[in-house]
Amino acid sequence: MTISFGGGGFSGPIRSKLSTSSSGSSDTVSVSWAIYAVKPPPPTPPTPPQPKAPVQTTALNSDQAPDNSKKPKVDLGAAQKVATAGDTVPLVFCKRANGVGGAWVSPQLTKTGVNNFVGAFLYPVSQGQIVSSPQKTLAWNGTQCVAFRSDATNITLTHYYSTAAALAAAPNSCPITSGSNTSSGTYLFCDFDVFSYLEPILGAGGGTERDLDVGGKYDFRNEITRGSGDLSNTVLKIPVTQFSVFESISGTNVTTAYWAAVGISPPPTTGDFVFSATTAVYNGVNYVTGGQAPGSIRRSPSSGYTSNSSPYTNVLGGSEPLVFVYTGGTIDNQADLAYRTARGESSTATDTTLDGIQDEEHVSIYADPTSPPTSANFQSYADITFLEIQGNIYDNPANGTYPTTTRQLSIFYEQGVSVDLFSQAKVGGVYQTGASNQFVDLAMHFFKLLRRVDGATTADIATPIDTSNLITLASFCTNNSTFFNGVIDKQTNAIEYLSRSAPFFLLRFISSNGRYSFQPILPITTGQQIDTTALTPAATFTDADILPGSFAKTYAEAEQRREFIASLLWRETNNGEIGQATTTTVRLSTTAVDAPLEQYDLSDCCTSAAHATLFGKYQLAFRKHVTHSISFAISLDTTGLIPTQIIKLQRSRVSSVGDNRTETEHYQIEKISHSTDGVTTIQANHHPLTAGNVSEIANEVVNGTFTVK
């Protein structure tokens, strides 16, 4: 079979026809080929270098994780979230008014403690001082209200707070004053190295106890009898042969060394550990005379803490903490038998419902943790409201168990942190303080946290945000019920947050004359209502004002102006149940029910359907009426125009056929900039007015026909 090619070299597709035949047969195969010129493969691009991993992102990633949000989650029955280093302490900003508002917080757990087997739990709930006191009726463990737990009467909720100034003056003054009696021990304390915890129960099935490195520290211990019924003659008995000792790190069995240290070598084959027993002396001999009552507690030492030498050595002289293992025992419900026999009396059996004993350990780096030395520094606790819950909020136990887990706490506050109230008039020359639901107060509080303003000392002229219209805008928000009630639980850039959130309150956060400023996004009346009367533009520009060649008009894309349904996500604040995010949909009545949905997330701040609906109406009205935007340049403007102001443009259109006309349109300034060469550039959005000079957008929001669900 041969293939012939025409011409020389490859210059394009070459086709060749092959035919084969076999003698004596009619088999003929025709095949057409197309051979294309083959280019050498492109060089393999070099492997790009591995991008550098950004530094300091572990905490940021943790902060952004949905699981670490301090707002109530969908799974209300989840286990309590424990805080990790670097987590953000949230800011609870809210004020309930007329049955609307307040905020639900699901704080993380930072510390637990126990004293006399009563648990204590510490949660940082907010930066700043929360005004409301914590209420059991407004606190939930998972899906159970704290007020209705079986042990509710013994559960207490307490706030702790200390200002930065107070801690700066006395750094060793821990704001968490939970328990102050050295004899009874403290529940919770600031210092990381002052803590308490429960050992597992030691019962008839055996158990384990662990040594703790308390070298150079102080400690004491409580022991409780766990069980029920009449245990007056019932004890737990574990033979010495059911006992072993191990080094916790190497795992070496040091049981023989243990008994030798006790004074018994070789290890004993007789004798018992007897727990939860009472003793007495008869004829000079000590006897076990009965059992301890269920719930009874023994303290060792009887008061204060025991000092331990440093460095730590275990009781066998080694450096590893030891583990003591009991592998089984029995419940003896005639513990006093030997005693009664010695006395010629009979022994009475009692109940066998003894579960065992449990130890509670207390460790401190101070001899008296309620009075730390002046070297202690607890300033990191400044300006944070801590919630402590004392009492049994553990999961309801299965029969015979003593759970140590809790469900996620959710707590409702009607009034959040106390802030400077720039939304109200000064009293005595200073701004009052208190909880607030005004967005303008939140903005000023951000700058206070940034140390840029203080309501008591900063002159209005020096504030980073122009305060001259804050009271007016607060009234505007009140009239429209556009309040801020929410929890800010992530690191955020203040300017970005305020810029992004302001429209939710029909406001705009702008920069003007070297300061930030809030302006209403719609024209408002002197009564701080949306203005649906005739408007007077702030300025009028004609062709004579516009620098030649600077005018540009851009129409919105059709896709951006299509009909849509606004889906608003907001958060319920029914104080009888944990607030969850919910949605309200708004559409123009002329919009089809199956129009595309566009979602707006107001769940960080909005707690009413009315507020969400108002914002939805504005978005729909804007999309309906705004068709284009413009930009143009003029000679330096000295009239003080700012973004959000309405301006009028009158431009002449001259045609060759004499069909001249004047086009008049109104616009809302979006951006205005001044250059050093004496030019002011204005960017503005179309803001049509009716024939009566009423804002079309404002009129649509107030008087338009919408369908809300």
Add this chain to the structure above:
Amino acid sequence: MTEQVYSLAIGFTATCADGSVHESAHFCVKNGEPMFYNTAGEKLTGNTAVVSINNATFLATARIYIGWFKQYREAES
């Protein structure tokens, strides 16, 4: 002031440094002091400090008992 007594071990045979043997001795912490006592209520300390015990009933967990016992040994050494 009420005496605080915390029994740690009872009913054992204690052998002392001087070779004496005490039956039914007991080990307790009295007002913070760990000490062995014989049936006469006498402290077993000094020449009669306990060096070994046998067939005891231990009333505290092993970790707690050995801690006090170590403290006793250190005081007697």
